[in-house]
Amino acid sequence: MTRRGFLGAAAAVPVAGAAPLAAGCGRTPSWDRAAYRKADRSRVAILPARDYTVPLTDVVLQGIRHFPLAVAGRKVVLKPNLVEFDPAGVINTHPAVIAAAVEAFRRLGAREVVVAEGPGHRRDTEHLVAASGLFRTLTDLGARYIDLNHDDVRSVTLRSRFTELGRLHLPETILGADLIVSMPKLKTHHWAGVTLSLKNMFGVVPGMVYGWPKNVLHWAGIHESVVDINSSLPAPQFAIVDGIVGMEGNGPIQGDPKPCGALIFGDDLVAVDATAARLMSIEPRKITYLQHAARFLGNAEHERIAQIGESLESLRKEFRVIPRFESVRGVSGA
């Protein structure tokens, strides 16, 4: 359990003054203003995929090709969301989407494509990888899985100061990547509101150092940690969101399946997450970490996102949230 979790819930009931005492609140965030220059406009592609049996490699290739990504000869690290396993649940990025991404980046000439994750709750990675079907998928593809929780690590200086962490240990696999592809599941989240491509990067933080769960980040502030991690990743990033079947309600673990029939692509993770939130009928301006990130990492405003592919309206669904986040529902300006 985390201080923010305790206080967040306490704030949901009227305990005046509790929430501002949480870590991550009350300080003036800062970042290296010269290092970040938001584009005037960002592009996000929403491509339909009815279910996991359609030819997903073609869809993923189509999605990637909407963006000027340098892939040939590069080391690509795919970072799916693999947290827990529940045979009846939809917790994790579907192996078929991961397989499609491996194939797609290989076809685009990547020197190496690896799948890397540091599950946040369960230390038994072998169980998660095997039970989820990912082990068989990767074995069939001849692709490597790297457990970021147990990777060699290096301490890096954070490039923004939304938390007071200052430095974080990050895995060498992430630090050595030429392109990091965040591949989250489209989910609601009982602490953060939604968990998408930015929040998914919690998984690059090594459990060996920070534990299961990655408690230090929670104490530092979940929203603030999301921003500091993403601002400090050294390689260019891309996002492929598995929204074929998402999760609503008490996510990220115990929510219910929510078919949405979409894959979402983009090279501005803020814009991708803002669009994905709108697809869930959730207002991105009410998600704290998206508010923070939109100040310097990317575009969240609807009018600054050029949308490609399927229209948002045609695929938008009403995602249920827990009562604490009821106020984030409903989308304006889209």
Add this chain to the structure above:
Amino acid sequence: MDRAKDRPPLTAALLAAQDADGGWGAEPGRHSNTEATALAVLALGKTSDPAGASAQRRGLDWLVGHQRPDGGWPLGVGQDQSTWPTPLAVLALLGRPEMRERAAGGLRWLVGHGGIDPGWLIRALYRLWPAALPVRMDPTLKGWSWNPEAFSWVEPTAYALLALKKGRAVLSGPDVDARIREGESMLFDRVCEGGGWNYGNTNVYGVSVPPYPEVTAIALIGLQDRRDTPAHRGSSEAMRRMLAEVDSGFGLSWAIAYLAVHGQDTAAARGRLAASYARTGFLGSTRTLALALIAAGAPEAVFGL
């Protein structure tokens, strides 16, 4: 005599995974760390294989060389803070008279450290209005944490309890007893509905969080001398229910250790452990390789009190 040909596959793989500095990394080729090295030293046990004995000696030297002045152990090479693998390093040193003082130093570090305090506000909320909290736990109970700047969680607490209990011949006293009692209380408080443990949350927003078999096994080993308690009895039942679903090297190794420590039959689980290794190679995890080797031998001697 060339023993290599006759060496069991797990032993051969573990020996091959040793780093040049004498330690073991999380996977072959990774920097040595305390967890994998301590488990490898324990796994090589009382080996009669000269290569195994030599590897174990070098592993012990690595542990000695990386003990910090405060008595604890860091995660591994290049880390400068004592932290959660300390009890595993202590276990590797216990029973070796020449290491007695080093083991005592590690135990003293454990007695003096633990999860951080949640602060006055959370303590007050818990006392006055526990229903306002999203989780059902007593946040004031202090076990041990993964990170010196974090809260107490189940697995590091179980490791610390095991080391303190096995180390009583080396370090004992009222402060040790008090720390053990509080750690046990923290584990009792974190038992999932229906028994067993996960990482340490039993209920979030009114929804029960299920136990994990591997964490349940580790916690039961940490509480092996508390079989009279409802937590141990209920969680042993939960472990029996979960046993059939355990499929990984890490999970099966800890399950076998739990069964062996509690005098139960391990044959079926050992067969599944071998199948797991054949299927996944434990994803290259040196820690799991060492644990499996312990499980294949006499885990009750390594983890029993």
